Amino acid sequence: MARALITGITGQDGLYLSELLLSKGYEVYGLIRGQNNPKLDLVRETVPDVKLVTGDLTDLSSLLRALQVAQPDEVYNLGAISFVAYSWENATLTSDVTGKGVLNILEAVRLYSNDDPSKVRFYQASSSEMFGKVQEVPQRESTLLWPRSPYGVAKVFGHYMTINYRESYGMHASSGILFNHESPRRGPEFVTRKVTQAVARIKLGLQDDLVLGNLDAKRDWGFAGDYVEAMWLMLQQPEADDYVVATGETHSIRDLLDHAFAHVGIEDWSGYVKQDPRFMRPAEVELLIGDPAKAHEKLGWERKVDFPGLVGMMVENDLREQSGHAGR
Numbered sequence: 001m002a003r004a005l006i007t008g009i010t011g012q013d014g015l016y017l018s019e020l021l022l023s024k025g026y027e028v029y030g031l032i033r034g035q036n037n038p039k040l041d042l043v044r045e046t047v048p049d050v051k052l053v054t055g056d057l058t059d060l061s062s063l064l065r066a067l068q069v070a071q072p073d074e075v076y077n078l079g080a081i082s083f084v085a086y087s088w089e090n091a092t093l094t095s096d097v098t099g100k101g102v103l104n105i106l107e108a109v110r111l112y113s114n115d116d117p118s119k120v121r122f123y124q125a126s127s128s129e130m131f132g133k134v135q136e137v138p139q140r141e142s143t144l145l146w147p148r149s150p151y152g153v154a155k156v157f158g159h160y161m162t163i164n165y166r167e168s169y170g171m172h173a174s175s176g177i178l179f180n181h182e183s184p185r186r187g188p189e190f191v192t193r194k195v196t197q198a199v200a201r202i203k204l205g206l207q208d209d210l211v212l213g214n215l216d217a218k219r220d221w222g223f224a225g226d227y228v229e230a231m232w233l234m235l236q237q238p239e240a241d242d243y244v245v246a247t248g249e250t251h252s253i254r255d256l257l258d259h260a261f262a263h264v265g266i267e268d269w270s271g272y273v274k275q276d277p278r279f280m281r282p283a284e285v286e287l288l289i290g291d292p293a294k295a296h297e298k299l300g301w302e303r304k305v306d307f308p309g310l311v312g313m314m315v316e317n318d319l320r321e322q323s324g325h326a327g328r
């Protein structure tokens with residue numbers, strides 16, 4: 001039975017990846033942070049077969065201990081401070097977790113493996129946020145990185161450190177440059193979930209309006225359940241490498257609003273949406289659109305859920321969740 005250790009087990013991707021690996025017969029270990037993590041119950045309810053081990057990406061000795069307990073064939077490093085807006089206000093913490101945390105886990109894997117590069121395969125959750133002020137359209141593996149946030153800069157550090165461990169120690173270390181991926185499990189701080197939750201609440205009469213920042217930014221949005229398959233496929237390849245995972249389509253926040261409101265029968269959302277400078281960023285990533293050709297050709301990866309399907313799935317989920325609040 002193959003064994004995997006996942007950091008970021010309480011997050012959106014950690015849950016989908018756990019389900020995927022358990023369905024493939026893996027023994028799955030999840031790294032859980034803090035002495036009383038509020039998301040512990042969610043993990044226990046959603047993926048009860050995952051074994052939990054405590055640790056923190058900022059604590060190298062805890063990572064070594066987790067590796068000794070899990071004895072994994074594959075390590076998926078999904079843990080990060082992942083909210084871009086938060087990273088300006090918490091730049092040092094973001095650098096420590098999202099950046100230096102990658103070095104800590106790579107080093108822990110190297111020490112645990114006793115410099116035997118065949119012992120553990122490693123996945124790093126890199127991000128399209130690294131492209132920032134994009135230097136090429138669409139963005140591919142070779143596009144120059146120009147990060148625009150402390151989060152993006154930290155991800156660039158982790159990305160190159162992963163490549164460096166592959167080149168220096170022959171480690172099977174792959175980096176997935178994933179474009180935005182969403183789901184009903186997405187945190188409500190991210191724009192897709194903020195929109196779908198608000199649309200459901202407006203439809204149910206629980207909320208009057210929705211306050212957002214920049215409506216013109218464009219993102220290449222896919223479904224998280226599809227993207228974790230690409231992570232797994234990367235670690236099944238004979239050679240480690242870097243891959244862009246994206247849909248190849250881009251949509252603005254306005255398109256997102258069109259689809260989400262139309263799903264509940266509201267064609268003109270202008271009366272419901274307000275803008276507030278509080279939600280504008282010091283530097284914006286205006287346009288992301290990825291070229292997933294390499295992932296298609298080498299991994300045989302294809303996305304299954306398209307943009308209208310994704311928005312519809314999220315709105316339906318929020319209508320179900322929020323209808324419990326209606327009439328209270």
Ligand code: NAP
Nearest residue numbers: 008010011012013033056057078079080082125127180181
């Ligand atoms: P998420 O839902 O925000 O989950 C982040 C996870 O990181 C949580 O489980 C969190 O655990 C954990 N974490 C935070 N600080 C930690 C620390 N010091 N030590 C160990 N774990 C820590 O993120 P996601 O959307 O699933 O994304 C997974 C990964 O992919 C992240 O690295 C993200 O940056 C990257 N990524 C995401 C996207 C996307 O569109 N979703 C795109 C590209 C890359 P707690 O519960 O303890 O806070």
Ligand code: G4F
Nearest residue numbers: 082084127128129179180189190191192212213214217279
């Ligand atoms: O949903 P977002 O917060 O996601 P963002 O910044 O693109 O980051 C996500 O995707 C990255 C991959 O490219 C990941 F690496 C990262 O961890 C995270 O998962 O914002 C998307 C866009 C931005 O342009 C933002 O300015 O939506 C715009 N936006 C407009 N109003 C808003 C809002 N974003 C948020 N969160 N909240 C708003 O009110």
